[in-house]
Amino acid sequence: MKFVFEKRKSTSVPALILVPLISFAVSLVLTALxxxxxxxxxxxxxxxxxxxxxxxxxxxxxxxxxxxxLMMTGLGVxxxxxxxxxxxxxxxxxTLGGVAAAGVALFMERYxxxxxxxxxxxxxxxxxxxxxxxxxxxxxxxxxxxxxLVTLMMNYIAILYSEFLYYGPWRDPKGYGFPGSRMFSANAxxxxxxxxxxxxxxxxxxxAIILWLVLKRTRWGFELQIIGASQKAARYQGIxxxxxxxxxxxxxxxxxxxxxxxxxxxxxxxxxxGLSIGYGYTAIIVAWMSQLNPLAVxxxxxxxxGLSVGGDQVQMVMGLPAxxxxxxxxxxxxxxxxxxxxxxxxxxxxxxxxxxxxPEPSQE
Amino acid sequence: MSETVIPKVEMRGISxxxxxxxxxxxxxxMLHRSEVLALLGENGAGKSTLxxxxxxxxxxxxxxxxxxxxxxxxxxxxxxxxxxxxxxxxNFKLVDSMSVLENIILGLxxxxxxxxxxxxxxxxxxxxxxxxxxxxxxxxxxxxxxGEQQRVEILKLLYRNAEILILDEPTAVLTxxxxxxxxRVVHAMKQEGKSAVFITHKMEEVMEFSDRVMxxxxxxxxxxxxxxxxxxxxxxRMMVGREVLFQIEKKPFCPGEVVLELSNIDALGxxxxxxxNNVSFQLRAGEILGIAGVAGNGQRELAEVVTGLRRxxxxxxxxxxxxxxxxxxxxxxxxxxxxxxxxxSSVGAVGDLSVASNLAMKQxxxxxxxxxxxxxxxxxxxxxxxLIEKFHIATPSPQTQVKFLSGGNVQKxxxxxEIGAARTVMVAxxxxxxxxxxxxxxxxxxxxxxxxxGLGVLFFSEDLDELLQVSDRIAVLFEGRIMGIFDADKADxxxxxxxxxxxxxxxxx
Numbered sequence: 001m002k003f004v005f006e007k008r009k010s011t012s013v014p015a016l017i018l019v020p021l022i023s024f025a026v027s028l029v030l031t032a033l034x035x036x037x038x039x040x041x042x043x044x045x046x047x048x049x050x051x052x053x054x055x056x057x058x059x060x061x062x063x064x065x066x067x068x069x070l071m072m073t074g075l076g077v078x079x080x081x082x083x084x085x086x087x088x089x090x091x092x093x094x095t096l097g098g099v100a101a102a103g104v105a106l107f108m109e110r111y112x113x114x115x116x117x118x119x120x121x122x123x124x125x126x127x128x129x130x131x132x133x134x135x136x137x138x139x140x141x142x143x144x145x146x147x148x149l150v151t152l153m154m155n156y157i158a159i160l161y162s163e164f165l166y167y168g169p170w171r172d173p174k175g176y177g178f179p180g181s182r183m184f185s186a187n188a189x190x191x192x193x194x195x196x197x198x199x200x201x202x203x204x205x206x207x208a209i210i211l212w213l214v215l216k217r218t219r220w221g222f223e224l225q226i227i228g229a230s231q232k233a234a235r236y237q238g239i240x241x242x243x244x245x246x247x248x249x250x251x252x253x254x255x256x257x258x259x260x261x262x263x264x265x266x267x268x269x270x271x272x273x274g275l276s277i278g279y280g281y282t283a284i285i286v287a288w289m290s291q292l293n294p295l296a297v298x299x300x301x302x303x304x305x306g307l308s309v310g311g312d313q314v315q316m317v318m319g320l321p322a323x324x325x326x327x328x329x330x331x332x333x334x335x336x337x338x339x340x341x342x343x344x345x346x347x348x349x350x351x352x353x354x355x356x357x358x359p360e361p362s363q364e
Numbered sequence: 365m366s367e368t369v370i371p372k373v374e375m376r377g378i379s380x381x382x383x384x385x386x387x388x389x390x391x392x393x394m395l396h397r398s399e400v401l402a403l404l405g406e407n408g409a410g411k412s413t414l415x416x417x418x419x420x421x422x423x424x425x426x427x428x429x430x431x432x433x434x435x436x437x438x439x440x441x442x443x444x445x446x447x448x449x450x451x452x453x454x455n456f457k458l459v460d461s462m463s464v465l466e467n468i469i470l471g472l473x474x475x476x477x478x479x480x481x482x483x484x485x486x487x488x489x490x491x492x493x494x495x496x497x498x499x500x501x502x503x504x505x506x507x508x509x510x511g512e513q514q515r516v517e518i519l520k521l522l523y524r525n526a527e528i529l530i531l532d533e534p535t536a537v538l539t540x541x542x543x544x545x546x547x548r549v550v551h552a553m554k555q556e557g558k559s560a561v562f563i564t565h566k567m568e569e570v571m572e573f574s575d576r577v578m579x580x581x582x583x584x585x586x587x588x589x590x591x592x593x594x595x596x597x598x599x600x601r602m603m604v605g606r607e608v609l610f611q612i613e614k615k616p617f618c619p620g621e622v623v624l625e626l627s628n629i630d631a632l633g634x635x636x637x638x639x640x641n642n643v644s645f646q647l648r649a650g651e652i653l654g655i656a657g658v659a660g661n662g663q664r665e666l667a668e669v670v671t672g673l674r675r676x677x678x679x680x681x682x683x684x685x686x687x688x689x690x691x692x693x694x695x696x697x698x699x700x701x702x703x704x705x706x707x708x709s710s711v712g713a714v715g716d717l718s719v720a721s722n723l724a725m726k727q728x729x730x731x732x733x734x735x736x737x738x739x740x741x742x743x744x745x746x747x748x749x750x751l752i753e754k755f756h757i758a759t760p761s762p763q764t765q766v767k768f769l770s771g772g773n774v775q776k777x778x779x780x781x782e783i784g785a786a787r788t789v790m791v792a793x794x795x796x797x798x799x800x801x802x803x804x805x806x807x808x809x810x811x812x813x814x815x816x817x818g819l820g821v822l823f824f825s826e827d828l829d830e831l832l833q834v835s836d837r838i839a840v841l842f843e844g845r846i847m848g849i850f851d852a853d854k855a856d857x858x859x860x861x862x863x864x865x866x867x868x869x870x871x872x873x
Contacts (some may be wrong), residue, residue, distance in 0.1 A: 218737050222721070222728055229714040236673060236703065236711050240693030359681050 015343050023339030027332040033332065040318050049328075052313025055307035059313070061195025065267065066305035067298075068197070069094065069279040070205035072259030074286030074297045075211055076129075080252040082215070082292050083245055089136065089151025090256040091280025092158035093129040097257025098264045099162045100128035105188035105264070106170065106181060115240035116294045117187040122261045129257015130250040132158065137249035141242035159276045166271050166347035180272030198266035204298060207255065211294040233350055256280060289336065308334060370433040372397050372559050373418070373449075373528055378427035380413055387413040388424070389583040391738045395528065400550060402574035402591065404567075404603055406658075406826055410583040411563045412454075415530045418450040420444035434836045440742075450521030451530040456513050456551040458505045464488075464516050465501040468523050473681045482522075491522050495552045496545070510635070511542035518549065529553065529560045535569055547572055565603065565658050567865040569595035579603055600861035614812045620649030620683075623788045624670065629679035631669050639665040640676070641844040647789065647820040652811065654835030654852065657864055659794075662844035663824045664706050667793045670822065671703045672696040684788055697726065702788025704778055704795045706824075708771070712778040715767030719759050720748035722766050723775050726785040751780040756806070772803030779810055790814050793824040808834050828857055842866045 032042035052059050073090040080087035089164060104124040105117060112120040136154065136344035165181070172182035190198045200295050215221035227234040227241055263275055290296035311325030373395040380388040387410045395401050403411045416422045420441040429436045431447045438444050441451075458467050468488055469479045485501050492499055497515045505513060514534060516705065521529055531550075532709050535543045550560055550573055562573050570577050570591060577594065579587040579602045587602040624647040633639030639662050647653045657663060668674035668679065672693040681689045683699045705711040707873060724744045727733050732743050748762035757776045759769055766774055775795065782790065792811055796804040815821050825831045830853055831838055840847040840863040847863040850856075 217739055217741070219728055219734050219739055220737065222724075222739055225717065226714055226720070226725065230710050230714040232707070232711045233714045233725075235693060236671075236705060238672075238692070238697045240692075240694070 019339045019342045020336065023335040024332075026335040026339075030335065031328050031331045034327065035320075038320060038324070040320055045314055045318050045320075048317040049307075049310030049314055053310035060196055060311060061197040062304065063306045063309045064194070064197035066279075066308055067199040067302045068204055068266070069259040069263055070282055070286050070301035070305055071208070071298050071340065072200070072262065073256045073280050073283035074290065074292055074301050075204070075208060076252040076255035076259070077254070077280075077283045078080075078287040078290060078292045078294060078297060079211065080249050081287055083224060083248050084136070084228055085140065085245060085249050085252075086148045087133065087136070087151050087249060087252055087282060088148060089133060089154050089253075089280070090259075090283045091276055091278065092151070093132050093153035093157040093253045093256035094260035094263070094280050095155070095162050095276045096132045097125035097129040097260030098164060098275045099158075099271060100257070101125035101188075101261035101264045102170075102181060102184065105184035106271075109185055109187070114187055117185060118190065118265060120260060121265055122190075124162060124263070125261025126254045126258045129260065129299075130254035132257070133253020134246060134250045137246045141245055147234045155280070155347045157277075161271075162271065166273070170271060172270070176270075180268075181270045183270045186269075188265055189269055190262060192266070196267055198262070200262040200266050203258075203262075204301075208298050209279050212260070215294065220244075256283075285333065285337075289340075291340075369396065371395060371430075372399075372432060374430040374433075375414070375418060376427075376428050376430070376587060378414060378417055378424045380410075380417055380422055380424050384537075386583050388417070390427070391580070391583070393418075393578065393585075395559050395561060396600035397559060398554045398557050399576060400554060400562055400574045402570040402577040403561055403563045403580065404565060404570055404577055404599060406565060406603060407579040409603075411580055412532055413559060413565060413583075414580070415451060415532060418444070418528075419449050419530055421451075445524055445526070447526035448525060449530070450524060450526035450528070450553050452514065452517040452521065452532060452534060455534045455840065458513060458515050460506040460518060461504060463504050464499055464504050464508075464519075465509060467505060467516060468501075468520055472524075482864065484530060488519065488523065491519060493521060494556075495519075496548050497522075499640055511545070514546070515549075522553075527558050529558060530563070531560060531839065533565075534562070535564065535566065537833040543569070565865070567599055567862075569600060569869065571596060594866065597858060597862060601858055603861065615816045617651070619651045619836070620818065621781070622646045623649050623684060624673050624822065625680075625682040626670070627682075629669060629675045629676045629681065631665050631674055633662075633665055639844050640669065643679070643844070643846055645839055645846060645849060647822055649788075649818050649820050650815055651837065652815045652821040652823050652835045654838040655822065655841055656828060656831050656838050656860055657826070657841035659826055660806065661842060663712045663793060663842050665844070666841065667703065667791050667822070667824065670789070670791055671701060697785065699789075700785070701789045701791065702726075702782035702786035704775075704792040706793040708774050708778060709767075711776050713766045716765060718763045719752065719757065719766055719769070719777055720745050720762035723748045723751050723762075726781050730793045751784070755780040755810075775803060776806060783810060786819055787812060788825075790819050790821045791824075792821065795823070796827075796830065798823070804830075828860060832857065840864055 001195060015223060028046070035042045035045050053063050054060050064174065073094055076093070077090050101121040101124050104121040108120060109117055132154065136145070136147045136150040141151055167179050170181040172178070172180060175182070190200060192198045192313050193201070195305045215224065223234065223244055224240045226239060227244055231241050260275065264271060268274065282304060286297060286300050289300045311329050314320055314328065315325050367448055371394045373393070375391065375393040378388050378391045379386070389873065391414055392593055393414065403414070405411045405790055413422065417424045417465065420438045421445050423439070429438055436447050438447065444450070459470065462470070464686070465481065465485055465488065469475060469484055472479065475484070488501055491497070491561070497519055499508070499512055499515050499519065505516065508516070518529070534546060564570060574591045577589055577591050577599065578585060579599065581603065627644050629643045630638065630655070631640040645653065655663060655666065665674055668772060669676050672688070672695065675690050680687060682846070683696065683701060686697055686699065688699060709715060721744070724733055724747065728739060733740060733747065745762050752759060752762065755776045758773050766777060769777065779795070790811065795811065797808045808830070811821050811823060823831070832855060835852045837849055838852050838855055838860065839849040840860055841862060843866065850860070
């Protein structure tokens with residue numbers, strides 16, 4: 001008797017629904033064990049989390065605040081990953097997008113009167129993200145430089161550059177030594193819809209739908225699909241593989257850059273510490289959990305944001321150690337990620353076949 | 365067993381089948397001490413399968429192996445190693461980023477947790493000297509030439525006291541000089557009482573290396589002889605086989621204008637060596653030009669140059685009456701050139717995409733499948749349904765991923781798509797390889813239909829019967845050169861076999 005994992009021949013719809021539910025149940029049980037060890041009532045804790053993240057208008061708004069950048073960077077990462085371009089530079093692209101948006105909003109007001117300043121700032125962020133992502137894309141397609149390292153290292157460059165700016169030349173002279181630029185004109189502020197949550201949520205959802213349409217319904221999307229599945233096949237079909245990879249990765253960077261621009265124009269209204277707090281890395285989890293499907297990204301982003309906000313609530317309401325929230329997030333993600341194995345594979349128990357005896361003796 | 369001497373290896377009644385193929389059919393093999401046995405046969409004749417059984421990679425469905433007269437139960441390469449059997453595979457199993465010494469040490473069972481590098485190195489150096497296998501123990505594998513890497517593989521086996529060495533087409537990757545060095549190494553091993561099985565399909569090497577030769581065809585042993593008692597010509601005939609030709613109806617040959625012309629084309633292979641050497645020929649409308657040759661003699665490179673996937677370093681390519689030298693694949697597709705590639709699963713078709721997507725891959729750029737930048741999914745599915753019916757592609761639905769189709773149906777999918785895109789030239793590389801009889805017939809029939817419809821067809825095959833049956837003319841490719849072009853109805857199969865094995869025209873006369 002032996003146990004094997006066999007790749008599923010087709011996507012099983014029941015598995016697609018059941019596996020996440022079961023995984024989630026396993027998460028809850030595991031977390032409950034942990035909570036019990038710390039003497040907290042698991043049910044109360046879960047209730048506190050749910051209420052904290054979704055039950056109050058303040059909590060829900062904060063969940064959205066976190067969901068917007070996760071959504072944007074998640075979409076960006078998903079696009080690049082579909083091409084098997086491992087862009088783990090979303091954090092840097094987001095940071096530089098924020099820097100560019102702040103730069104435009106702070107220093108180019110006289111060129112962009114009135115509300116046009118906001119659009120200029122957003123466009124600046126988008127462009128910065130695209131160009132920043134374009135560098136590893138060009139290095140990869142022309143010199144075959146591994147994109148994982150380049151995108152990762154470029155994050156540090158972008159983050160340190162942003163620090164240099166708000167600790168140095170852009171620092172607000174009236175800021176009492178607080179590291180950050182001055183606040184820019186309200187013309188460049190993104191309208192808010194609820195608490196600190198801004199219209200970026202609508203943009204994110206719209207972009208998810210547009211991206212899905214581009215991928216599924218356009219010639220370019222079809223080409224990207226072929227490239228992602230097999231570059232050799234794409235080349236054989238006459239598709240310009242390198243050019244398309246560069247374009248798609250720049251699109252990925254543009255989405256991340258826009259995420260940064262949203263953070264600056266929608267939340268902080270200045271360039272300051274707290275722009276690069278890891279959204280670009282969580283985006284990788286968002287993209288994977290969405291199975292690189294743009295339509296799933298908003299849901300996953302909101303769920304993960306809720307988990308994070310709810311986790312923070314647990315610390316305050318239940319008086320648990322600060323690290324507990326993070327541990328819980330991890331415990332909940334783990335079974336979810338492990339469970340995805342069962343949507344792609346099925347588990348079989350195989351009984352050994354009896355060996356057939358040789359009926360015909362070899363003729364000598 | 366009439367032999368008085370106990371053979372070193374005896375394989376009895378080995379059968380091994382893979383889905384759809386009987387790779388070995390009750391094969392018997394014997395190998396004596398200090399003997400080199402050449403295993404000769406066309407691609408797919410079952411040579412590698414048989415040797416993979418011996419070295420423990422495959423379990424035979426039937427049959428037994430005896431080593432030095434006693435039954436050997438070989439379940440894994442590790443078991444085989446215990447019996448002194450070792451194999452040098454076509455693609456080497458070395459760790460590129462490690463040194464020669466480290467590669468030798470990897471997997472050594474008797475070494476302590478921290479290996480005694482000094483002792484291993486000393487023994488390695490001694491062995492290298494003894495067998496003329498010059499190699500620097502400190503060099504990293506990636507720095508070595510292919511020939512040197514092969515030496516490391518052989519040293520690895522010798523270090524593990526292998527008595528029976530299996531060399532799978534060892535000269536395929538070597539320069540002539542390196543081949544001669546290898547011949548010295550094999551000779552030295554023989555002197556030490558070691559035995560070797562040498563897989564090849566080149567006659568000259570059989571003559572140069574072996575004491576005895578065994579010819580496999582379609583999984584069966586068709587001949588066995590002492591090398592000294594046979595001739596290359598005889599071997600060529602045994603390897604290729606003489607079977608009654610099964611005629612396919614086709615219109616009389618009446619070629620039209622030249623649709624494809626290569627003049628003095630040179631091109632490099634993936635390893636940067638010359639893969640096409642001064643290739644020139646013309647292909648006319650309404651003609652099938654068959655390219656005969658053993659795989660790896662420039663076929664893939666030739667097909668890729670014609671379809672724009674590989675740059676030529678010299679010479680000119682004309683399609684229709686336009687110069688298309690080193691134009692992009694898309695520009696060549698736009699000239700109406702279709703291509704059934706050698707590698708179906710990763711180049712010709714995309715396994716993760718649906719049958720419908722695969723069928724649309726050449727025509728998605730324009731009407732009726734697209735409107736502006738948008739695709740029209742309904743029309744794509746309609747086209748797919750029509751092609752699935754016309755070409756009898758067995759698939760549960762147009763949405764099924766191609767990876768779940770059988771090889772024959774994958775090939776029909778590619779064929780259906782490429783025929784739709786072909787207007788001047790069809791390049792078909794081993795289109796019937798590995799297909800069952802029915803699918804093979806479909807493929808051949810369709811190629812002939814294309815020819816009858818006025819296309820030029822460049823048809824690559826390793827099966828001489830098939831080439832003779834389908835082609836109007838046959839060109840023989842050997843080591844990147846065209847050795848000769850014959851009219852199919854007047855061709856001499858033996859002569860073609862000799863040319864395929866690199867014997868020049870003079871030698872065959």
